[in-house]
Amino acid sequence: MAVQLEFLKDLPYFAGLDEAALGSIRRYVFEKKAERGETLAFEGEPSDVLFFVSSGVVKAFKTSADGKEQIFRIVRPGESFNDVPVLSGGVNLVSAEAMGPVVLNGIKKKDLEIIVRERPPVALNVIQVLSRRVQELVTLVEDFSFRHVTSRVAKMLLEYADRKAGEGPRLTQQEMAAMIGTAREMVGRSLKNLETAGTIRMERNRIVIADQQALKEMAGVT
Amino acid sequence: MNEKPVIDQEKCQGCGLCVDICTPGALGLVDNVVELQAPDKCGWCTLCELVCPYGAISCPFEIVIENECS
Numbered sequence: 001m002a003v004q005l006e007f008l009k010d011l012p013y014f015a016g017l018d019e020a021a022l023g024s025i026r027r028y029v030f031e032k033k034a035e036r037g038e039t040l041a042f043e044g045e046p047s048d049v050l051f052f053v054s055s056g057v058v059k060a061f062k063t064s065a066d067g068k069e070q071i072f073r074i075v076r077p078g079e080s081f082n083d084v085p086v087l088s089g090g091v092n093l094v095s096a097e098a099m100g101p102v103v104l105n106g107i108k109k110k111d112l113e114i115i116v117r118e119r120p121p122v123a124l125n126v127i128q129v130l131s132r133r134v135q136e137l138v139t140l141v142e143d144f145s146f147r148h149v150t151s152r153v154a155k156m157l158l159e160y161a162d163r164k165a166g167e168g169p170r171l172t173q174q175e176m177a178a179m180i181g182t183a184r185e186m187v188g189r190s191l192k193n194l195e196t197a198g199t200i201r202m203e204r205n206r207i208v209i210a211d212q213q214a215l216k217e218m219a220g221v222t
Numbered sequence: 223m224n225e226k227p228v229i230d231q232e233k234c235q236g237c238g239l240c241v242d243i244c245t246p247g248a249l250g251l252v253d254n255v256v257e258l259q260a261p262d263k264c265g266w267c268t269l270c271e272l273v274c275p276y277g278a279i280s281c282p283f284e285i286v287i288e289n290e291c292s
Contacts, residue, residue, distance in 0.1 A: 037230065161285045170282035173268060184272065201288075204266045205225040209287045 003029045003105050010078055011052055012129050016121055025119075028111035034098040040081075041096040047085040048109040053077050056102030057169040060094045061178065069178040073136065074099075074160065074169050083129060086112065099169055144181050147220065152180040153190040154219035157200065161209055170205075194218070227270060231255050233278035240270035240279055 008014050008022045008029070017025070032051070034040060041047055043062060051058075058075040072094050075081045085092045086109045107115070116123050143152055156179055162168030169175075173191075177184040191207070194200045199215045201208040209215055216222065236254030248264040250257055256278065258264065268281040 036228070157285055161287045168285060170284050172271060172280045172282045174271065174280075175282075188268075205281065205283055207283045207285045209285070212287055 003031060007052075007054060007105065011080070012078075012132075013052075013080065013122060013125050015125055017119065021119055025115055028107050028115065029105050030107075032104045032106055034102050034104065036098055036100045038098045039095060040098060040102075040104070041085075041092045041094070043093065043095040044091050046090075047082050047092050049106045050080060050082050050086045050109070050112055051096075052080045052105045052107075054103040054105050057099045058096050058102055058104075059099050059169075059175070060096050062094050069174075070181060071175060071179040072140070074171075074179070076169070080129065083126075083133065087126065087130070099175075149180070149182050149186045150190040150193050151219055152182070153187060154194060154199070154215050155221060156180055157194075157207060157209060158212070158215060158219055158221065225266075226258055226261050227264060227266075228280045228282065229256055229258060230278045230280075233276045235276050235278075237275065239273045239275070243269045243273050 003026055005019060005022050005026065008026060009017070014022060014025060031054070040051065040058060041060075053075050055077055057077075058081060059071050060073040060075060060081050061069050061071045063069050073081070075096070081096050082092065084090070089109075116126065143155065147155070153176065156176060160168055160171065171179075173187045174184050177187045180187075191200065191202065194215070195202055197214070197218075199209070199211045199218060201210050234256045236251060236256070238251055238256075240256055241249045241251055244264075246260075246263040246265055248258060248260045249270060250259040252259075266281055270279045271281045
């Protein structure tokens with residue numbers, strides 16, 4: 001299926017470009033599909049394709065020597081992964097795996113370089129994307145350093161609450177633990193605490209945020 | 223009740239821990255591979271996911287905000 005101009009227009013990489021520019025960029029973009037659990041990038045290996053998630057959700061994570069997983073980012077539709085190795089020419093800092101069926105749009109490193117040379121505003125967009133990535137990492141370190149587990153769980157629930165039906169990730173308690181740097185048991189305990197406090201309600205496979213304001217206060221966000 | 227635990231039968235080693243811990247009896251082993259045999263009995267306690275040493279079962283949660291959920 002041909003990559004839609006509408007999709008490219010909404011990508012931070014190509015923000016502000018006119019239709020003619022997007023049309024010429026489109027020829028470099030190809031589509032790739034993957035199933036749940038498929039590995040899309042391996043930590044420590046070189047990567048020469050920048051991927052944008054068109055539909056579905058991808059997790060970017062690292063695994064320790066003893067098999068412990070730390071999720072760095074959940075990549076949602078319209079967001080990209082593999083940016084750093086593609087732009088630095090180095091290896092993947094993290095692995096990436098499809099959390100369900102996904103459709104990706106890819107651009108090869110050499111083609112991205114052509115696009116950036118031909119259209120300097122793209123370079124500014126890239127800087128903004130990377131700056132946001134730095135902000136996300138600083139926030140992650142801040143959360144690990146200063147927030148207790150229940151507060152981290154509350155913040156994560158607010159961040160990943162599904163506002164657009166079907167677009168949010170579905171997360172296991174193990175994945176939640178891997179995102180906020182704790183053990184699965186601690187996530188289970190925190191969810192129970194939040195439920196007892198009346199801020200959330202557990203409904204079979206749904207976590208319903210019942211009191212958004214109280215959850216925000218618990219998460220320390222305004 | 224449409225949602226079911228996600229089972230990766232290729233990862234399943236047939237140890238049966240999940241079947242043992244599933245008190246409502248939603249899971250069973252067929253040819254040494256786990257199967258969700260009675261989905262209506264599954265209460266999403268997530269214990270099967272917790273005990274599986276191979277990561278073959280997952281019970282993911284959707285996170286929704288009340289009044290914004292359909």
